[in-house]
Amino acid sequence: MEQLENILSMMKKASTILANTSTDLRNSALLRIANNLQRKSTDIFEANNLDLMIAEKENLASPLLKRLKLDTDKLNTVIDGINSLIKLPDPINTVLAKTLLDDNLILTKITVPIGVIGVIFESRPDALIQIATLCLKSGNCAILKGGREALNTNKILTQIIVDSILEVSSDFNNTIYLIETREDVAKILQYSKYINLIIPRGSNEFVQYIQKNSAIPVLGHADGICHLFVDSNTDVDLAVKLTVDSKTQYVAVCNALETLLVHKDIAKIFLPVLKKEMDKKNTKLKGDKQTKEILPDIEDATEEDWKTEYLDYILSIKVVNDVYEAIDHINKYGSGHTDSIVTKNKENAAKFQALVDSASVLVNCSTRFSDGYRYGFGAEVGISTGKIHSRGPVGLDGLIIYKYLVEGDGQIVDDYSKGIKKFKHHRLV
Amino acid sequence: MEQLENILSMMKKASTILANTSTDLRNSALLRIANNLQRKSTDIFEANNLDLMIAEKENLASPLLKRLKLDTDKLNTVIDGINSLIKLPDPINTVLAKTLLDDNLILTKITVPIGVIGVIFESRPDALIQIATLCLKSGNCAILKGGREALNTNKILTQIIVDSILEVSSDFNNTIYLIETREDVAKILQYSKYINLIIPRGSNEFVQYIQKNSAIPVLGHADGICHLFVDSNTDVDLAVKLTVDSKTQYVAVCNALETLLVHKDIAKIFLPVLKKEMDKKNTKLKGDKQTKEILPDIEDATEEDWKTEYLDYILSIKVVNDVYEAIDHINKYGSGHTDSIVTKNKENAAKFQALVDSASVLVNCSTRFSDGYRYGFGAEVGISTGKIHSRGPVGLDGLIIYKYLVEGDGQIVDDYSKGIKKFKHHRLV
Numbered sequence: 001m002e003q004l005e006n007i008l009s010m011m012k013k014a015s016t017i018l019a020n021t022s023t024d025l026r027n028s029a030l031l032r033i034a035n036n037l038q039r040k041s042t043d044i045f046e047a048n049n050l051d052l053m054i055a056e057k058e059n060l061a062s063p064l065l066k067r068l069k070l071d072t073d074k075l076n077t078v079i080d081g082i083n084s085l086i087k088l089p090d091p092i093n094t095v096l097a098k099t100l101l102d103d104n105l106i107l108t109k110i111t112v113p114i115g116v117i118g119v120i121f122e123s124r125p126d127a128l129i130q131i132a133t134l135c136l137k138s139g140n141c142a143i144l145k146g147g148r149e150a151l152n153t154n155k156i157l158t159q160i161i162v163d164s165i166l167e168v169s170s171d172f173n174n175t176i177y178l179i180e181t182r183e184d185v186a187k188i189l190q191y192s193k194y195i196n197l198i199i200p201r202g203s204n205e206f207v208q209y210i211q212k213n214s215a216i217p218v219l220g221h222a223d224g225i226c227h228l229f230v231d232s233n234t235d236v237d238l239a240v241k242l243t244v245d246s247k248t249q250y251v252a253v254c255n256a257l258e259t260l261l262v263h264k265d266i267a268k269i270f271l272p273v274l275k276k277e278m279d280k281k282n283t284k285l286k287g288d289k290q291t292k293e294i295l296p297d298i299e300d301a302t303e304e305d306w307k308t309e310y311l312d313y314i315l316s317i318k319v320v321n322d323v324y325e326a327i328d329h330i331n332k333y334g335s336g337h338t339d340s341i342v343t344k345n346k347e348n349a350a351k352f353q354a355l356v357d358s359a360s361v362l363v364n365c366s367t368r369f370s371d372g373y374r375y376g377f378g379a380e381v382g383i384s385t386g387k388i389h390s391r392g393p394v395g396l397d398g399l400i401i402y403k404y405l406v407e408g409d410g411q412i413v414d415d416y417s418k419g420i421k422k423f424k425h426h427r428l429v
Numbered sequence: 430m431e432q433l434e435n436i437l438s439m440m441k442k443a444s445t446i447l448a449n450t451s452t453d454l455r456n457s458a459l460l461r462i463a464n465n466l467q468r469k470s471t472d473i474f475e476a477n478n479l480d481l482m483i484a485e486k487e488n489l490a491s492p493l494l495k496r497l498k499l500d501t502d503k504l505n506t507v508i509d510g511i512n513s514l515i516k517l518p519d520p521i522n523t524v525l526a527k528t529l530l531d532d533n534l535i536l537t538k539i540t541v542p543i544g545v546i547g548v549i550f551e552s553r554p555d556a557l558i559q560i561a562t563l564c565l566k567s568g569n570c571a572i573l574k575g576g577r578e579a580l581n582t583n584k585i586l587t588q589i590i591v592d593s594i595l596e597v598s599s600d601f602n603n604t605i606y607l608i609e610t611r612e613d614v615a616k617i618l619q620y621s622k623y624i625n626l627i628i629p630r631g632s633n634e635f636v637q638y639i640q641k642n643s644a645i646p647v648l649g650h651a652d653g654i655c656h657l658f659v660d661s662n663t664d665v666d667l668a669v670k671l672t673v674d675s676k677t678q679y680v681a682v683c684n685a686l687e688t689l690l691v692h693k694d695i696a697k698i699f700l701p702v703l704k705k706e707m708d709k710k711n712t713k714l715k716g717d718k719q720t721k722e723i724l725p726d727i728e729d730a731t732e733e734d735w736k737t738e739y740l741d742y743i744l745s746i747k748v749v750n751d752v753y754e755a756i757d758h759i760n761k762y763g764s765g766h767t768d769s770i771v772t773k774n775k776e777n778a779a780k781f782q783a784l785v786d787s788a789s790v791l792v793n794c795s796t797r798f799s800d801g802y803r804y805g806f807g808a809e810v811g812i813s814t815g816k817i818h819s820r821g822p823v824g825l826d827g828l829i830i831y832k833y834l835v836e837g838d839g840q841i842v843d844d845y846s847k848g849i850k851k852f853k854h855h856r857l858v
Contacts (some may be wrong), residue, residue, distance in 0.1 A: 012574065012760075013637055013760070015786070016760065016784050016786050020783050020784065020832035021785075025484065032687075039735055056745075072680075078456065094481055097802070099805050101798070101803065101804070101805065105794060107752050107804055107805070114816050114817065115786070146434055166692035169511065174585075175674070188663070192640075196816045196817070197816070197817060211621070215637075215640040215641050217646060217815065217817040219817075220788045238839045241839065241841060242839065242841060244841075245841035245842055245843050249841070249842050249843050250842075251847065253606050256515075257592075272757070282734075306442075331441075331445065333441070334745075339816040349836075350748060353834050354448075354449050355445050355449065357444070357445050357544070358832075358835045359449075359833060360834075360835065361832065361833070361834055361835075362834075362835040362836075362837070363836045364836065364837045364838050364840075365534060365835055365836075365837030365838065365839065365840040365841070366840065366841045366842050368842035369530070369534075369835055369837075369840070369842060370833070370835070374530065374845070374852065375528070375530070375833070376528050376530065376844070376856075384737075385752075386646065387543050387544055387625045387626070387830045388543065388625070388626060388646040388648075388817065388818045388830065389646075389817045389818040389830075391830050391832065391833075392488065392831075392832075392833045393833075401817065401818075401820050402815045402820060402821075403787075403788065403790065403792055403820065403821075404788060404789040404790070404804070404820075404822075405782050405789075405791075405792075406780075406790075406791040406792065406794055406798055406799070406819045407791075407792045407793065407794075408791070408792065408794030408798075409793055410664075410667045410670065410671065410793055410794070411793075411794045411795065412670060412673075412678070412794070412795045412797075412804070413678050413798060414673060414674050415677075415799035417678065422789050423803065423805065425805035427805075
């Protein structure tokens with residue numbers, strides 16, 4: 001057995017021990033991590049400075065450098081996050097249902113951790129702490145791979161986390177492990193017998209690469225092509241306000257607006273007002289033929305634009321005939337992430353929410369609301385555009401599954417097959 | 430666009446319409462299917478006889494012929510199943526949670542169908558009816574592929590089902606489709622943009638082939654290697670009774686016992702009694718070294734036996750030192766399906782249920798209980814050994830997911846970012 005397989009096999013064994021640790025023990029470990037991160041902040045910043053120096057030498061782009069930098073503010077935010085996580089209810093060992101199958105034959109469905117979770121993320125080293133602590137809270141082992149450019153920071157963070165949990169109990173042995181190379185990522189994708197779930201946090205291509213190259217289930221989103229549909233019966237100022245917020249409040253995130261759909265009956269009044277506001281925000285507009293009849297100076301939007309997640313100050317615009325054309329466009333080009341309608345027409349709002357096949361379908365509010373924190377989940381594992389297991393913003397719930405326990409006193413199936421005994425199926429919980 | 434892709438793209442469109450049909454409309458369609466299957470039974474049996482004739486000519490093995498045969502009893506059972514399905518509560522459009530995010534900003538989490546489900550099953554034509562009606566009840570489109578040997582039966586069944594639902598409403602257009610060739614199966618595995626879930630019902634190799642060759646999530650089980658552990662503190666007669674039922678009540682199913690683990694302190698008394706009963710059932714025993722010291726006449730069990738799902742009158746036996754060795758053996762060689770312990774020791778029972786990482790972990794009852802009908806689910810989609818989405822016997826719940834709806838009156842995220850407004854996050858439902 002090669003080294004990596006050996007580690008994974010030990011993690012699989014460790015996962016059943018971790019799954020059976022008490023809520024208090026896991027919370028103590030989380031508290032220890034929070035304290036040690038605070039205590040060793042100087043060492044952390046030193047390692048992070050080394051990564052930053054190397055990255056600057058290698059001419060890493062400035063947004064990436066910004067993500068790579070771990071300063072006091074970011075560290076405090078992530079430590080606050082751990083303290084909030086401690087206060088959240090334990091997601092495991094909760095009884096979901098209890099049924100009396102027959103006298104003295106009881107079925108119990110309880111929540112349990114998924115097992116071993118592989119998380120592959122980009123340059124942000126604070127993500128490592130977040131993910132590792134979410135896995136710990138939910139009783140899952142975590143195999144982590146961070147960005148190459150954050151290696152020194154990730155190493156010291158992992159060291160502090162592992163040392164902290166082992167100070168609390170040896171039950172946490174082999175529950176967290178950092179892998180360092182791309183080759184190791186390719187390898188772990190093959191180990192479906194040890195790893196139960198992969199959470200990739202990265203580019204579209206990267207997520208698709210993982211989905212295509214592994215039999216391990218993947219939780220995540222490839223794209224965030226979000227739409228806002230401005231219906232005919234709408235307050236123009238409100239529609240402009242929602243468009244501006246959805247597009248420009250934070251352009252680099254998956255729930256930012258990429259394509260605006262405008263009802264033909266309001267386009268002439270709405271679009272010029274919008275253009276003025278978007279100019280103030282230095283946002284470039286691209287439009288289809290009908291949009292350009294109203295805003296002739298903007299660039300053409302092509303088929304390719306409807307499929308593009310700009311993550312930038314660019315917005316594509318299409319004029320549509322009605323709510324159905326808007327829905328069809330979204331279901332065809334959208335990524336099933338988040339789509340919103342602005343309308344005073346309640347019937348259209350209801351149709352839109354019923355027929356748009358996305359994780360989050362909003363009425364009269366910004367697309368930027370679809371987020372675990374804003375939805376009140378307390379902690380966010382990621383956002384899923386898949387339709388299996390978890391969808392939309394995923395809280396701790398996304399890291400758990402259930403198990404069936406049956407307790408009997410000697411029952412055999414043959415008695416029920418022959419009609420000697422009959423099932424009662426009486427729901428207890 | 431080639432023909433199959435065209436069909437899948439129409440099914441994807443149809444899935445949003447189907448998702449919005451009323452409970453009554455779907456139940457009417459189910460009732461029509463039940464009635465028409467009854468009414469056209471002569472045509473069905475004719476088509477089935479044709480398949481049987483061809484299969485006999487091709488010397489199909491007799492268990493396969495038995496599965497292929499659709500007689501009055503089997504048809505009535507499946508029609509009864511449809512009538513029970515009609516009575517089950519609608520799994521979609523159920524509110525799972527409702528949260529007041531802020532004044533006039535409400536988040537609702539509701540259940541929705543998954544979308545388009547690909548189901549690939551073996552020779553049993555009754556499975557086609559079962560799967561198609563489960564998908565219909567839960568508002569999912571179904572693309573079906575049955576065994577080649579059942580083609581004529583599957584064709585007429587699909588025709589009756591499609592005609593029935595279209596008699597009820599054109600909203601059911603393009604919701605069910607039968608594909609006929611292996612080549613088409615290989616093709617649909619590539620269409621992750623149209624198909625949301627694959628449910629394979631077939632051999633181990635087949636399920637693994639699908640998992641490795643598709644980015645579409647798979648719900649199912651490859652193997653059912655189930656264990657029974659006979660602890661030291663156990664009533665011997667009870668242990669024998671549970672072993673006999675687990676192994677021989679129906680050997681060809683995934684929840685049948687394959688490996689028996691026996692505590693060393695009870696082996697000498699228990700094994701000879703068991704041998705006598707198993708001889709009566711014509712069940713061949715295979716044992717490890719310690720088992721053979723007690724039952725010298727039986728065959729050797731090798732490493733390969735611990736990994737084998739016999740689905741036959743064969744049982745492998747291993748003597749273990751304690752409950753921990755039993756648990757380790759199960760977590761190493763088992764398939765995470767169903768494992769049971771026979772014991773009077775409550776502490777060991779608790780340890781076993783906590784540490785065995787399987788979908789169903791039982792105490793003092795037969796492994797054969799782990800089944801959707803016996804668990805009281807009313808309908809069974811399949812059994813999953815995966816740890817994502819659904820685990821163990823899967824009812825209609827396995828065919829649904831959720832969607833988030835947010836209704837506001839013009840809220841933007843910028844106000845919350847700047848602290849002008851604050852979230853309330855007050856749980857309403």
